Amino acid sequence: MQPATKRGRPQEADPRQIARVALGLFERHGFDRVTMGEIAEAASVSRRTLFRLFPSKSDLVWDGLDEVRDLVRQRAATLARADLRVAGVLREFAEPFLRRLDDPEAAELARKRLRLLAAAPALLDHPPLREIEALIATTMAGRTPSGDTPPTLVARTLVAATFAALMWWAEHGEGMSALAATRAALGALAPTDET
Known part of the structure; x- marks a missing residue:
C-alpha cells in the first residue's frame, strides 16, 4: 500500500532563511554571478515563491x-x-x-x-x-x-x-x-x- 501523500497548501517559506541562503551564495560566488534560479534551488523553494517574496536580488540583500x-x-x-x-x-x-x-x-x-x-x-x-x-x-x-x-x-x-x-x-x-x-x-x- 502506498503512503498517503499530503495535499493542500505547501509549507510557508521562511523569507529570513531564504535571504541567509542567498547571502551565503553571494558571499561565495559574488552578487552578480548568482542567479535567482540558483537561489531558489539552494533555498529549496520555487522560483515563483522566491520572486513573490523577493522581486529582485537586491531585495534579498536588503531583507x-x-x-x-x-x-x-x-x-x-x-x-x-x-x-x-x-x-x-x-x-x-x-x-x-x-x-x-x-x-x-x-x-x-x-x-x-x-x-x-x-x-x-x-x-x-x-x-x-x-x-x-x-x-x-x-x-x-x-x-x-x-x-x-x-x-x-x-x-x-x-x-x-x-x-x-x-x-x-x-x-x-x-x-x-x-x-x-x-x-x-x-x-x-x-x-x-x-x-
Whole structure:
C-alpha cells in the first residue's frame, strides 16, 4: 500500500532563511554571478515563491529594510518638531537598529551584508533606503546649522557616513560595536555637535 501523500497548501517559506541562503551564495560566488534560479534551488523553494517574496536580488540583500523604513517613518512623525543635529539623528534613527547588532548572530549577518555592499556599491541605490533618507530630510527641514543647506544633502550625507562607518566595522571592527564605530565616525566628522 502506498503512503498517503499530503495535499493542500505547501509549507510557508521562511523569507529570513531564504535571504541567509542567498547571502551565503553571494558571499561565495559574488552578487552578480548568482542567479535567482540558483537561489531558489539552494533555498529549496520555487522560483515563483522566491520572486513573490523577493522581486529582485537586491531585495534579498536588503531583507528587513522595509521594517526599518516603517519604524523610521513612525519616528519621523513623532520628531517632526524636534531640533535634531547629527548626534540627534544618530540617537533617534540609527541607535535602535544598531543596538540590535550587539547580538553576535545579528552582527555576523550584518557584517556579511555590509561586506557585500562594499563589494557591490550599486546595491546602495535601493528604493527603501532612499525613502529613509527622505524621511530624515523631512525631519531636518529648516534645522540645518547653516539654514541654507538642503536637508536632502544632509540626510544623504548622514546615511552615507553611517554606512561607511558600518562597512569599516564589518571589516575591521572586531571588539567594537556597530554603534560605537558609527558614533566614533560621526563624532569625528562633527566634533562640535552634541554627543
